[in-house]
Amino acid sequence: MEAKKTKAGDWRSYQRVLLPPVKDLHKLDVYENNEGYKALREVLTTAKWDPTSVTNEVKKSGLKGRGGAGFPTGLKWSFMPPVDPNIPRFLCCNGDESEPGTFKDRQLMEYNPHLVFEGMLIASYAMSIKTGYLYIRGEFADWITLMEEELEKAYAKGYVGKNIMGSDFSCDIVIHKGAGAYICGEESSLMSSLEGQRAYPRVKPPFPAQKGVWGYPTTINNVETLACAPLIINKGGEWFSKIGAPSHPGPVLYGISGHVNRPGVFEYPTGMLITDLIDEVAGGMRGGKKLKALIPGGSSTPILRADMIEGVTMDADSLRDAGSMMGTSGMLIMDEDVDIVSWLRRITHFYHHETCGQCTPCREGTGWLENIVTRLDEGNGQLRDLDILLDLCTQMEGRTVCALADAAAWPVRYTIDRFRSEFEAKCSTDSVPGGGVLETA
Amino acid sequence: MPNITVDNETFEFDGQPRLLQLCLETGVDLPHFCYHPSMSAPANCRQCLVEVGMPQINRDTGKPNLDESGQPVIQFMPKLQTSCSLDAAAGMVVRTHKSSELVKRAQKDNLEFLLINHPLDCPICDQAGHCPLQNQTYKHGPEGSRFEFRKVGKPKQIDLGPNVVLDGERCINCTRCVRFTSEISKSHQLTIIERGVRNYPMTPPGIEFDEPYSMNVIDICPVGALTSKDSRFRARIWEMSKTASISTVNARGANCFYWVKDNKIVEVTPRTNMDVNEYWLADEDRLDYRKFNDNRPLGPTISGADVAWDSAYKAVSDCLKGVDGTRIQFLGSAFATVEDNYLLSKLASAVGSAAPTYLAHNEVGHGDTWLRTDDRTPNTNGCERLGIHAADVAALKSRIQSGEVDVLYVLEDDPVAAGLCSVADLSGVKVVLHYYNSTNQTLPAADVAIPAAMAVETVGTLVNDQGHAQRLRPAKSIAGVNRTLSMEIGKCRADRHGTPFDKWYDESNLVNCQPGWVSIPRIAAGLNVEMNYKGPRNIMAELSSANDGFSGATYEAMGEHGVRLSEMGVTA
């Protein structure tokens, strides 16, 4: 049966392309010696590579965003309006990696920053953009310093800036330092933050391609997504489309953490069997324990029980059918000893801490969720609290300006759905549970 | 014109209105908090959610797909949309709470969220009775509360500035106040601080919210988070009547409501007039109402002794009889209405005197480009149009001091306080004074002193500095019977929701005064000069046809929002 097979092909002999095993690849001279900026040069000097052709190649590749939403990248690039010389256009590279469980962009920025720069430049060329902002979360201060140094070298060598490599194309890259807010990873919040406002997300429509930063057409892509662009140019969209799962192709960085013997960031094709990732790649469960549950793509993606992952591969369709999402492919592996309710409590705390507070359901709802789950965790909850929690999830989902409310509600909803017995076991049997501030009528 | 269907009713609309604005204007009561027509719409309160669908356009033909009955197939957006962030579009189909259970549920859920941290302050909150949160909760909200935890505590009863009090717990983070200071008044004194549920509006440390338009945030705040320090706890909204009238603090003539309890002005709030002040009022317009209540005269006096009205009027006519008109100086007033000044100029001409002049009250540097002017009087423009010009103060002062003036007739002003002359200078002059407050500095020099009805007690017309003629309406009653005033008051004192309600009539605080358009004809009659007008409405009817400067300024035309007169000196 096809479902049991990996879609990652012969992954054991996979040759890495995002993080190829080259010492000091982060250095400009090493990067140059390893086909560095070759794709950019080709795009700028070869007649066949006009901006539209670049976008079409990315469309052909089937690349989907690696930042969590999985939107087709080529399609997103095509949303930019026709060029108007009086209206500036911008690219934002989203390096605000703050989704719990996700740590791949950090490794990519450390070990292959020029691939990110090159990707930004190719994307800027494709969309006729002259300034790209690389938004990096403030906690990655050391990595920002590294990237600033390498960027300066790239400027000096003429890979960035005016008339790149002697062509007509000029593009600047500006590294913007965040200051500690998960919400800035949301694309419209990133734009507000870039503009120096409080980082509130914005209502869509208008979409960033119509009205983005400072009101100008803008495209926002994740670091890893843009890093794929030079590969697509160098080796072709078709080559890319044949890697991994056909509906969600390409190399991807899996960030595996939790109760495994060998956590870390691994580059493999999409479509890996979850079981392969846990048992082989990550060295199996720590201490010989049994798997209880896992989160496939960062804390916002629904939890999967151990008995739900048979034959499930890491690509958007398979995970959706299994009842979860690809997200950032940041996987958290949980063994049999994990207290699911305590774990969920910490997640609700995270969202409560990180909500920007702009819109009502999220601002109030995240706190209420944390209150109830905390009460449950402490043994003072009641069965009807579970009903209230599920109700609140319905009240928050789809009602807000951005998806943080959905991201806060899904863990609660699906964890209760899939581990109900654990929650019920913690419920109090007292008719009036202790610890509440107000007694119910 | 394009069509839109709301709750199965299709109607036309024009322009590109916001969906929420269109619904409100056509009587669909969509609940909302953060939307305000004058400012950007952040769509963050999430209360105005509706189901929205557009005709499904066939990608090949570019035309709508039709169903069996020939109607366009409507594709509904997968998520509920905030109507404040969407423009109405041709063919749009909208379902509100009236026709959609999902929307009804969404509105209830949203109110539930708003209420979980909202303090139970209604009994002590000034906003109660005119609170959108109360009203919408009553109509659309949940029955009770399921929230069993501690509500978030924030700073309460904080003086944000000299005029505005903040209660952080009541705030629902609609950001209207912050948007006001950044988009409208541009003082940038407010910001939301902190993040998440800890959000609330505040000034940055070291800054007070002391801009001259600070109190506007009180009106736009949909809850009791921002309240007026001046009128805090003074009266419940249902204890006051409100009258649509004009502010008289400066020459801009901003439209306002005077709120009255026990026949005293309690509060002044803005009234929307897109041609004059839009939705706003300067703080100075709101705070200068005590003069209507305090230090009011007890009645007419002759040389300081109380007399009856008829005696006072006769005394005035006697002052003027037989005096050489060139030795009578009439002073009109830019504080007084057009009608009163008009009658005064008729009286002046009847006794052979030159046209009245008025004393200018300009505070240089006080004005700005918005709602404040250097000119501290409301009717300078009206006086000018009547041919009453600014007095040459130096010349007049010297005439008085050199004994060239036998009678000084002052309409509703205070020449001594204005620096025209001293009480001593007037010792040899007969002074007739129509005045407002017993603190008037010319009063000691007055031979006959006539208490005058102030702007909140009379019917009249004022013309602002832009030539906009607007009507005053009486907000509080005066002593004595006056048919015109009674009729006007009966028509225009409504409660908060527009219901005529005579609950506020009481006998207390009735000032014994008369409008100029009552006093002057009575005085003129004593000189056998006829001024036969049924009331100020008729005075303006005559003026609007006889004087080009007032062309079009009839009471019917002025209505609630006034009439823009043509520029002075420009014939129609």
Added chain:
Amino acid sequence: MGDFIKHPFVDMPDRNPEQVIPNDSLMFTSEEKTQIQTWISRYPTADGAVMRGLWLAQEKFGFLPPEVIKLVAEEIGIPYANAYGVATFYTQYFKEKKGKHVLDICTCFSCQLCGGYDMLHYVEEKLGVHSGETTEDGMFTIQEAECLGACGSAPMLQITNGVFVHNLNKDKIDALLDALREGNVPAFTSVTLPQDEDDLGGNRRTDVTSVESYIVPPVSETLS
């Protein structure tokens, strides 16, 4: 954890704060001003430079008292209230003076399941203060952090918005605290990709001395 839901009170900032930075220090050097102007030139409007400006000020003054935020706002040419609103939105801008070393210990998600709370409680015990507080000698501030993006090397912490310390255990914390007391902030550590261990025999960088590999994470004793 998360005291806020147990004590959900939001304090008001001091509306008439005493100036902490004396006037003769409350200014930017000409290099700093040039730097700020450079940042301003990289955005369509000056507002974009406010985050960089606040970072520069925080690095210079140690934290961001109101007068410093005002200075930044004036230098960039934006309203003081806007800069203040931005400064209070983000966690990494310190609005109060912190200890010499701020220890942001991650307890979120992966770190929670790999002993993050154990490390937090251990540090609290060793330093004698709770999370959110500063030691009396002004040396250390402990803070509980949300996901720092180093989940594979859990549990971990960050030192004063700077260097990450990965794969914590009690011994490592003891050594770290001692080093910090001496004024020795650890060097940047590169975490080796497991695939690099296989393909390159170790970390791929030759320009860092401190490297760590991903290891089997510890068992959590507590999840809160």
